[in-house]
Amino acid sequence: MMADGRLLGRVALYGVAWLTLAFILMPLVFVTWLAFFAQEIPSFPPEGYSLKWFGAIAGNRNFVTGFTTSLQVAVAATLIGLLIAVPASLILARRQFAGSAVLNQFLLLPLVVPGVVMGTSIYVFQIETEIATGLPILGSLGGLVAGHTLLVIPWTVRLVTASLTGLDRAAEEAAQSLGANQWTTFFRVTLPAIRPGVVAGALFGFVTSFGNLEMSLFLVGPGRVTLPIAILQYLEWKIDPTVAAVSVLQILLIAVAMIITDRYVKLARVV
Amino acid sequence: MASLTLDALTKRYGDNVVVKSVSLDVRDGEFLVLLGPSGCGKTTTLRMIAGFVPPSGGSMRIGDKDITTLPPWKRNAGLVFQSYALFPHMTVNENVGFGLDMRKVDRAEITGRVAEALRLVRLEGYGERYPRQLSGGQQQRVALARALVIRPDVLLLDEPLSNLDAKLRLEVRLEIRALQQQLGLTTVMVTHDQEEALTMADRLVVMSDGAVRQVGTQSDLYERPADLFVADFVGRSTMISGAVTAPGAFRSDGGLSLSCQPSAAAGPATIALRPERLTLGAAAQGLANHATGKVTFVSYLGALLDVHVRLNDTDHVVVQIPNRSDGHVPAVGDTIEVGWPASACLVFPREAA
Numbered sequence: 001m002m003a004d005g006r007l008l009g010r011v012a013l014y015g016v017a018w019l020t021l022a023f024i025l026m027p028l029v030f031v032t033w034l035a036f037f038a039q040e041i042p043s044f045p046p047e048g049y050s051l052k053w054f055g056a057i058a059g060n061r062n063f064v065t066g067f068t069t070s071l072q073v074a075v076a077a078t079l080i081g082l083l084i085a086v087p088a089s090l091i092l093a094r095r096q097f098a099g100s101a102v103l104n105q106f107l108l109l110p111l112v113v114p115g116v117v118m119g120t121s122i123y124v125f126q127i128e129t130e131i132a133t134g135l136p137i138l139g140s141l142g143g144l145v146a147g148h149t150l151l152v153i154p155w156t157v158r159l160v161t162a163s164l165t166g167l168d169r170a171a172e173e174a175a176q177s178l179g180a181n182q183w184t185t186f187f188r189v190t191l192p193a194i195r196p197g198v199v200a201g202a203l204f205g206f207v208t209s210f211g212n213l214e215m216s217l218f219l220v221g222p223g224r225v226t227l228p229i230a231i232l233q234y235l236e237w238k239i240d241p242t243v244a245a246v247s248v249l250q251i252l253l254i255a256v257a258m259i260i261t262d263r264y265v266k267l268a269r270v271v
Numbered sequence: 272m273a274s275l276t277l278d279a280l281t282k283r284y285g286d287n288v289v290v291k292s293v294s295l296d297v298r299d300g301e302f303l304v305l306l307g308p309s310g311c312g313k314t315t316t317l318r319m320i321a322g323f324v325p326p327s328g329g330s331m332r333i334g335d336k337d338i339t340t341l342p343p344w345k346r347n348a349g350l351v352f353q354s355y356a357l358f359p360h361m362t363v364n365e366n367v368g369f370g371l372d373m374r375k376v377d378r379a380e381i382t383g384r385v386a387e388a389l390r391l392v393r394l395e396g397y398g399e400r401y402p403r404q405l406s407g408g409q410q411q412r413v414a415l416a417r418a419l420v421i422r423p424d425v426l427l428l429d430e431p432l433s434n435l436d437a438k439l440r441l442e443v444r445l446e447i448r449a450l451q452q453q454l455g456l457t458t459v460m461v462t463h464d465q466e467e468a469l470t471m472a473d474r475l476v477v478m479s480d481g482a483v484r485q486v487g488t489q490s491d492l493y494e495r496p497a498d499l500f501v502a503d504f505v506g507r508s509t510m511i512s513g514a515v516t517a518p519g520a521f522r523s524d525g526g527l528s529l530s531c532q533p534s535a536a537a538g539p540a541t542i543a544l545r546p547e548r549l550t551l552g553a554a555a556q557g558l559a560n561h562a563t564g565k566v567t568f569v570s571y572l573g574a575l576l577d578v579h580v581r582l583n584d585t586d587h588v589v590v591q592i593p594n595r596s597d598g599h600v601p602a603v604g605d606t607i608e609v610g611w612p613a614s615a616c617l618v619f620p621r622e623a624a
Binding site: 174175177184189193195 | 346348417427
């Protein structure tokens with residue numbers, strides 16, 4: 001009787017787990033499936049399979065430049081985000097000062113504020129700055145990167161701070177007693193120790209930036225598109241499986257990035 | 272190697288003085304142990320020597336060189352931490368070689384000196400392993416090798432054995448001491464474990480509340496404690512409070528008349544008695560102090576027995592006797608004679624509270 005109850009519980013647990021997993025994976029499966037449909041108007045069941053939509057991507061200038069722009073912006077925003085987040089995390093994890101808790105929450109705000117609100121406010125901010133300084137900010141690649149940096153920071157700060165809290169300060173002190181100054185200590189001891197957090201933070205920041213639509217819509221200049229914007233624009237006219245094919249490529253890119261990252265740092269241990 | 276001098280070293284955090292004007296001379300090649308309960312300032316003192324805590328006052332010298340304001344990386348002090356503090360992403364060889372690398376020693380010499388240091392701590396052949404692949408004792412030996420390989424002017428040990436299990440602790444204790452003597456290292460160790468302190472040190476410094484209570488050898492501290500705190504902290508003592516009434520005469524609060532050494536000044540005082548200086552049974556009769564009491568508790572320590580004896584309503588003593596199969600073992604409730612010579616009474620005037 002007892003054993004039966006336990007068995008039942010186990011079956012229920014596995015059942016719920018698999019259902020949840022299926023629920024999460026369903027869109028990915030359908031998008032991937034759709035990308036190989038032969039007909040132009042997606043309908044079930046498929047009339048046949050084809051790779052032509054993948055070929056169509058290369059012929060669409062918007063997708064190609066959008067992909068390049070998104071990649072450039074995401075890489076730049078991630079690097080700048082790291083340059084800000086690592087020192088910020090060092091201070092936040094190690095110094096207690098008036099307002100440090102508030103600052104910690106403040107740096108996470110971009111995760112909480114809706115993308116449209118962020119986009120609007122940064123748009124207005126960039127207009128005002130441009131008027132005040134005369135510098136060409138709005139619509140520039142730099143302006144777009146600046147906005148995306150805000151998307152990267154919460155991830156990097158959170159993950160780097162987490163790995164810093166688990167770090168034994170004594171190792172840094174040992175390095176100093178052995179003759180390493182603060183810089184050498186940071187690069188030879190601290191940074192290698194928090195590398196998993198840095199890499200994971202960078203990866204999540206990169207993914208967030210690469211997939212961002214709302215903020216980019218406000219900040220791109222005329223004629224400039226990111227990949228999500230290119231997809232949106234394409235969908236305004238057509239709903240053929242090209243969009244699904246683009247999505248499959250994007251999913252693959254991120255999956256490969258994750259798998260490569262996971263080889264060097266075990267993501268499951270950090271996140 | 273060199274001597275280490277602390278002169279009126281002080282550390283304040285706001286109004287809180289955690290180290291109060293500590294002055295010490297650590298001789299070349301000497302093993303000095305800072306001993307005290309937690310919060311006594313011993314660790315802060317060590318961290319000031321290492322350069323991690325800037326002193327609020329006073330100065331420090333290694334040999335003739337003033338190090339008071341030098342950053343840690345310019346002090347040439349080897350440090351061993353309680354948590355080992357190995358670099359987890361480096362192999363044992365890289366860990367040990369780190370200090371030499373910082374000193375721009377050339378590759379070939381690093382390889383040789385690292386191998387030599389690992390041989391000293393009996394870890395040849397472990398060079399390619401990572402710290403996580405080693406046991407606690409091995410990790411601590413790597414930490415020791417890493418501190419020794421730079422040929423430090425002073426070796427600083429911060430509770431180095433606290434994370435090891437009891438048996439290993441005894442082993443590593445002897446190893447550290449043997450190495451220290453073999454290499455003639457000027458060493459300062461911090462510990463709260465008095466047995467560890469007593470077995471390893473050339474001289475000990477007892478600290479409490481940020482101040483040095485006494486500096487001396489093991490027998491100085493044990494036979495001639497400077498105050499009641501030291502008498503209580505180093506070894507064990509039972510206390511009898513009362514007053515010195517005349518030179519050599521003491522009257523306890525419980526009404527016992529005892530003879531003590533005539534040097535003690537008249538006034539309220541406490542006597543500290545080492546349990547092994549007391550005698551039980553017939554032999555007690557001939558001693559300067561003797562009293563009759565009731566056994567309240569006997570604890571069996573293997574080679575020794577602790578017998579707790581109540582002498583009257585306020586006074587009680589602990590007597591330590593050897594556990595001999597032929598001897599009579601007192602039982603709880605027995606009435607028994609306790610005696611001790613006048614020289615066993617360590618008398619401390621009681622400070623006005």
